[in-house]
Amino acid sequence: MLKLRLTRMGRTKRPTYRIAAMEALSKRDGKAVAYLGNYFPLEDSKVVLKEEEIIKYLTNGAQPTRTVKSILVKAGVWAKFEEAKKK
Template sequence: MAVRIRLTRQGRKKKPFYRIIVANGKSPRDGKFLDILGTYDPLQEPIIVKIDQEKLKNWIALGALPTTTVKSILKKAQTA
């Protein structure tokens, strides 16, 4: 079972808001997930990324792989 760290879309039309979640690789984008790690709000002027670092490290240690989008969001969050 491939566990992925990825985004799920929340919010409404033209106003996206994303959760950073851990889910099975075969489940749909907005489907069942295992854990919520944080949020990502691209519409705020300084983009807001909130992540529970402890949960993130734990899931990565267990073998969860971030998607390319989540990987770039995490890099931007650490540099800011």
């Protein structure tokens, strides 16, 4: 099963994260199927997303973690996914 989750990057005490589609049982920083965006928590929570690819993975059954889901809700991608799911 695929999960949309964060992988940590950046140096010590300066984290940046990638939003990645990964197998559920893989390691946190393991091999990803696809990288779907970036999250910069120290820069006023700046987020860069590939919305179309994220919606594609969600419609195919990928499950986001709680943190990724909250990022998607704030960015408005989750609402677009819910709307696409109704069609």
